[in-house]
Amino acid sequence: MKNPKIIPLILFTCLFSKGIIAQCPIIPAPSSYLKFKDRFDFQNLIQTNFSLIPANIKAYFTTEMSVLFNLELKQMENIKPTISFLKVESAIHKDWYEIDVKTDHILISFSSDASCFYAINSFLQLIEKKGTETYIQNCKITDYPKFEWRGLHLDVSRHFFSVEEVKKYIDLMAFYKFNTFHWHLTDDQGWRIEIKKYPKLTETGAWRDSTVNNHYTTIPRTYSSEIYGGFYTQEQIREVVKYAESKYINIVPEIEMPGHARAALAAYPEFSCTGIQQNVPGLWGVFDDIYCSKKETIDFNIDILSEVLELFPSKYIHIGGDEAPKDRWKKCINCQRIILENNLKGEHELQSYFIKKIDKYLTSKGRKLIGWDEILEGGLSPNATVMSWRGTQGGIEAVKQGHAVVMSPGSHCYFDHYQSKNSGDAIAFGGFTSLEKVYSFEPIPAELSLQESKLILGAQANLWTEYIPNMKQLEYMTFPRALALSQVLWSVKKPSYKVFQDRLIKKHLFLLKQKDVNYSKAIFYPKMTISKTKNGIRYNFKSDLKDYQFIENNANQYGSNSKIEYLEEIKVNLDRQRIPNGETAALIVPFYLGLEIKPIYINYKLHELLGLPIKFITEPNERYSYNKELCLLDGIIGVTPWNSGEWLGFDTTEIIFEVNLLKEVEIKNVYLSFLDDASSWIHLPEKIIISTSINKKKWDVFPFTVEKNKNTYQINKNAKYIKYKILTKKSIPQNFPGEGKTPWTFMDEIMVNFE
Ligand SMILES: [Zn+2]
The missing domain is CATH 3.20.20.80 (Glycosidases)
Structure with a gap:
């Protein structure tokens, strides 16, 4: 294999725009949030009637106020509290709470110890700090949870996590109401x-x-x-x-x-x-x-x-x-x-x-x-x-x-899957589960039914x-x-994903940073789309976060100087007419995150089939059909483990599709690649039958047996059309996960004349 050719592209734009509508900053968002004029300003010493809340919550509240905002809570005799608690016996939900913020007083009502704790976490997320001023916008929040099982799992067998690490995980869960x-x-x-x-x-x-x-x-x-x-x-x-x-x-x-x-x-x-x-x-x-x-x-x-x-x-x-x-x-x-x-x-x-x-x-x-x-x-x-x-x-x-x-x-809840398409990301189990997904x-x-859903x-x-x-x-x-x-x-x-994203970026990433959490920054990566052009394809990188103006607002809030500049758009055209066939190249898309440049690496191959018309006689399964018109002809090679989008998934025992080369071409060989991941029920097919034709009337047929690690099959024929027929095992063999079921076939890039 030739050495990858590196094409660095440097193009970034810093965009500022004003005025994201003020939203409730809490994640998860409460059931109801009413915002009022004016605000409650914190004094350094805050009078609180703690006697109504459990000792563990009192300790938690006191510590968090001190660590996050350098504020001290006190309960003193004969002084009217500025934050007071009220236990309500009958509420609409067992874990109901309410926070009422007025200019001179805050009332936190709750129906259970757990809901008192939820209220405290919401309260902590409401606090704004700008320079020397710490305040909460006047508001009224009413809230309770939808589901009773709000879980995170942790496997400590494959890798072990210490008691202190498990406690940190629990802390973070609690802060987000798991x-x-x-x-x-x-x-x-x-x-x-x-x-x-x-x-x-x-x-x-x-x-x-x-x-x-x-x-x-x-x-x-x-x-x-x-x-x-x-x-x-x-x-x-x-x-x-x-x-x-x-x-x-x-x-x-x-x-x-x-x-x-x-x-x-x-x-x-x-x-x-x-x-x-x-x-x-x-x-x-x-x-x-x-x-x-x-x-x-x-x-x-x-x-x-x-x-x-x-x-x-x-x-x-x-x-x-x-x-x-x-x-x-x-x-x-x-x-x-x-x-x-x-x-x-x-x-x-x-x-x-x-x-x-x-x-x-x-x-x-x-x-x-x-x-x-x-x-x-x-x-x-x-x-x-x-x-x-x-x-x-x-x-x-x-x-x-x-x-x-x-x-x-697995489709939405397996966080051991990849969350970005950056080939620079650390190895993950496979699959792709983005934040948005x-x-x-x-x-x-x-x-x-409604009854069943209970x-x-x-x-x-x-x-x-x-x-x-x-x-x-x-x-x-x-x-x-x-x-x-x-x-x-x-x-x-x-709320809509956009609203969630806004809260996340404007508030919670800073909170996570303050809690010393090494969170993923995939949300900032420019989105990559691929489209056909007359002579090939185009890669387009664009950030959909360019409207965010939070840099100065929040940079001071937690004493950080982080600055995020957004890449606006990068276009890369790959022309199949003028290409060194089979050459591997790497595209590096740089963008700033904080003060670092974080490159995204995209590996691709140049080849003669880029962007050509493809017709599926057998449709891929809709869960794995992605951008099917281009997926096999976009230059992007599916990686192992199977990261998103680059693999078309079929759940039929016969797969047929046809590629139109638009002109007569000498085909020395064809290249196909299949995923082999028996643990995910994905198996190699058994046979491939390639047919070529120059006029769609007379076809030359070339049958092959599929072998592990073999991708190239000799043809030596002139052709304008190539038909692919792929035959799989009838069912998953004994002793494999999913035995007896139809195996999945995952395909990625198809090429010709590629050694
Ligand atoms: Zn036995």
């Missing part, structure tokens, strides 16, 4: 919770001797050989639970079964089907070795849960239930005997049998079982709640069966940490996307 922290404590790559009865779970299961480098689909794989791990003692867990409670956050612990159990089985191999001793893996993915379904294993899990219940007061206990391959069960005498004795229809019902035993135990202890949507397979346990991650379909099905559901679809999420599917408890975002090795990266992946989700979950009617 109330559920799903703590993913066990998985293949590490067991993170001390269990007194089984000390080897942490002595052995908490440590792995290697970790895979790069994306795990990158072949050949290499490993770092450092010992990696860690765990929380029961004392530390109690401390975190108590800490979260003080911020009105419930912790839902997750103990994975029967799959994702390799760390536990490394400690206690007798609970597997084979009994073979294996290590704690340093590779990501799904493993065949899962818990055996024999009685001893179920008892082992119940013993573990009995200690977990002592530590976590949560009504919901998450037991995983996802991604459990059935290979071992099929060959295990014990598992097959249980199937026979209990008259079960195969291994899916055996999984259901396993989960039902656990459900029975949890129910007997007054708790509720929640699991990933695979627990639907083989029959849902009577008291189970479903967390729908493979789209929303599992959730819909569970609701139709009368079960409660938490929505967490998260914001567009609707937890209640349109298919559900079973949707809410939603949560998941932070799987295969590619999140530390707190900085966790913050980067979580923020500001978590703010978009907090808005989705809180308000009955959410």
